[in-house]
Amino acid sequence: MLEHAKKLLAYLKLDYKVLIDDLAQKIKTYNPKITPEDMKLQEEQGYNFTFKYYHSLEDMHEYLDHLSTTYKDFVSTQVIGKSIEGRDLKVLTISSGDPTAPGFWIDAGIHAREWIAPTTAIYIARELVERRETLPSALKKINFFILPVVNPDGYEFSRSKDSHRLWRKNRNPNNNREDIPCYGVDLNRNFDMEWGVSGSSDDPCADVYKGPTPNSELETQAVTNFVSRIPRIKASVSLHSYSNLILYPFGYAGGQYHPNHEELHRVGVVVAQRIKALSGNNYGVQSSGDWYVASGDSADWAASRGIPYVFTMELSDCDNILDGSCFILPPSKIIPIGKEGFELIKATAEAILESSHPKIAMIPQEDSMTTSDSFCDKEE
Ligand code: 0X9
Numbered sequence: 001m002l003e004h005a006k007k008l009l010a011y012l013k014l015d016y017k018v019l020i021d022d023l024a025q026k027i028k029t030y031n032p033k034i035t036p037e038d039m040k041l042q043e044e045q046g047y048n049f050t051f052k053y054y055h056s057l058e059d060m061h062e063y064l065d066h067l068s069t070t071y072k073d074f075v076s077t078q079v080i081g082k083s084i085e086g087r088d089l090k091v092l093t094i095s096s097g098d099p100t101a102p103g104f105w106i107d108a109g110i111h112a113r114e115w116i117a118p119t120t121a122i123y124i125a126r127e128l129v130e131r132r133e134t135l136p137s138a139l140k141k142i143n144f145f146i147l148p149v150v151n152p153d154g155y156e157f158s159r160s161k162d163s164h165r166l167w168r169k170n171r172n173p174n175n176n177r178e179d180i181p182c183y184g185v186d187l188n189r190n191f192d193m194e195w196g197v198s199g200s201s202d203d204p205c206a207d208v209y210k211g212p213t214p215n216s217e218l219e220t221q222a223v224t225n226f227v228s229r230i231p232r233i234k235a236s237v238s239l240h241s242y243s244n245l246i247l248y249p250f251g252y253a254g255g256q257y258h259p260n261h262e263e264l265h266r267v268g269v270v271v272a273q274r275i276k277a278l279s280g281n282n283y284g285v286q287s288s289g290d291w292y293v294a295s296g297d298s299a300d301w302a303a304s305r306g307i308p309y310v311f312t313m314e315l316s317d318c319d320n321i322l323d324g325s326c327f328i329l330p331p332s333k334i335i336p337i338g339k340e341g342f343e344l345i346k347a348t349a350e351a352i353l354e355s356s357h358p359k360i361a362m363i364p365q366e367d368s369m370t371t372s373d374s375f376c377d378k379e380e
């Protein structure tokens, strides 16, 4: 196959460089089949999810349900909407017990191929629920809302075949128009904040297709409807990969900053220092738009809603940035990278509780659901 491609490129007189000798092999090695021993362990624990594999959406949802049934006093799940192919968008709510406590939104898996992001969101959920006894007190004084897979159709598509592994967008057929033969909208270009002004495309075949209108996608709508109604929301974190970066708004332009950007930068630097001490890894801290401009991302929208702490975290570096497959990470990275993600959640929680933010205009109260709504919508 590689030899055939090389011949073709030579014939076409096109310059090339082989980045990965055998991508299929890399995909297989880093997505191993569950061993019979682990299957047995899963049967014993009563659910299939582990931190040793990249699991299906179903397995991940099963774990969220396990948390909500085992810890029903303070944990619940709710389906906040459906994807374009009809999959559930399942949010885990972890209650501090105080309905007036600050709200904290965490989402992951907006981009299908970034498998380390959903696993990190679930790792964070596990720490917040199953390791509650060991948590710093700040984390117990916050109401968390976690959506580990914003783009379930894309995620399942990327798992369905080796050749789909690097899929990024959702699976909107884009009306199946003959003149638009391409699937998918980039959900991180679809949010309604300076939509389409930079770093996105109006070509449905592009990986950064922004969609036909702002907030056009069911997945984006589910997120914006739900987050707009989180009572006293103080933080929004969006998990992505890769690049070892802690980013804060705005992303639609360089040199445009969230009103709270000095504080966001300070928190980001604290997190980077803690990660360095934890794993030796170096994280950068900067505004999204100073990294590269792209409009319509979830963090810019969250900032536009007046949320004071807004971050995008690009989890994981790349062993070899030129190999073109830094989205494909061995499952042995799930826990170490989960820990790095958790550092951002911890430091943000501490910062929320330490400071008040008179300068930031918050979401008008009439838009918000009551806290009891959010905790009573428990899925049966
Ligand atoms: O391009 C994106 O949507 C994010 N990077 S990723 O590699 N995960 O796709 C970055 C979003 C941050 N926003 C901007 N740079 N504007």
Ligand code: ZN
Residues within 6 Å of the ligand: 110, 111, 114, 188, 240, 241
């Ligand atoms: Zn991403």
